[in-house]
Amino acid sequence: MVALDGPSGTGKTTVARKLADRLSAGYLDTGAMYRVVTLAVLRAGGDPADGARVATIAGGTSFGIGTSPDVQSVTLAGEDVTAAIRGNDINHAVSAVSAVPAVRALLVARQRKIVGEVLAEVGGIVVEGRDIGTVVAPDAPLKVYLTAAADVRAARRSAQDSAAGRETNHADALASVDRRDRLDSTRVTSPLRPADDAVHMDTSELSIDQVIIALAELASQRGMLSDRAAEVTR
Numbered sequence: 499m500v501a502l503d504g505p506s507g508t509g510k511t512t513v514a515r516k517l518a519d520r521l522s523a524g525y526l527d528t529g530a531m532y533r534v535v536t537l538a539v540l541r542a543g544g545d546p547a548d549g550a551r552v553a554t555i556a557g558g559t560s561f562g563i564g565t566s567p568d569v570q571s572v573t574l575a576g577e578d579v580t581a582a583i584r585g586n587d588i589n590h591a592v593s594a595v596s597a598v599p600a601v602r603a604l605l606v607a608r609q610r611k612i613v614g615e616v617l618a619e620v621g622g623i624v625v626e627g628r629d630i631g632t633v634v635a636p637d638a639p640l641k642v643y644l645t646a647a648a649d650v651r652a653a654r655r656s657a658q659d660s661a662a663g664r665e666t667n668h669a670d671a672l673a674s675v676d677r678r679d680r681l682d683s684t685r686v687t688s689p690l691r692p693a694d695d696a697v698h699m700d701t702s703e704l705s706i707d708q709v710i711i712a713l714a715e716l717a718s719q720r721g722m723l724s725d726r727a728a729e730v731t732r
């Protein structure tokens with residue numbers, strides 16, 4: 499298992515999916531789980547700052563999440579919300595929702611269950627989030643903490659938004675990325691922070707391929723063989 503943590507715009511999602519492909523492993527986007535709960539809160543007309551109400555809504559929310567690195571899939575009560583959870587309304591509210599301890603307890607338990615199932619079925623998983631190495635899976639054999647300069651992260655967010663047809667500009671993206679990281683790293687319950695034994699990687703100047711090559715090498719050093727390596731050793 500690989501635990502991949504770090505702030506938004508560091509390339510986590512792209513890296514996690516490509517690495518999972520390369521390792522023939524499953525993939526879990528824990529951010530998508532906080533996002534779908536946030537969507538449920540907004541649709542129910544709940545105030546994201548009202549922790550008790552958020553906890554009640556989260557407890558009654560039925561959602562699904564795919565674990566394939568090739569196709570992202572998130573459902574809310576059976577409806578496909580894969581695109582809806584990436585909107586600006588969700589970006590704005592998700593930090594407040596994910597700071598509610600009851601929401602974290604609920605989702606961390608679900609994440610551990612999914613990780614156990616995928617490990618049993620597929621043999622490996624790459625999990626991305628904010629607290630994977632510190633809380634969800636502190637025993638993960640490889641923990642990685644990705645960082646990147648704020649400007650670079652904002653540019654990546656803008657590029658993602660415009661590719662998805664969402665309106666964007668650099669200043670807004672920078673403000674949004676900054677705000678979310680500040681909230682995520684200063685919350686009381688499991689804030690964004692690197693695990694003591696995480697490998698740090700600054701992706702500002704690196705291509706995705708460079709990051710993947712470095713991480714695949716680390717994974718193989720820790721006993722997680724990529725397909726290609728497995729073929730060679732067989």
Ligand code: DC
Binds near residue numbers: 532596
């Ligand atoms: O990775 P992302 O940007 O989709 O995550 C959305 C938000 O969810 C993020 O701002 C903080 C929260 N989150 C969290 O608190 N813990 C995680 N393991 C993953 C995400």
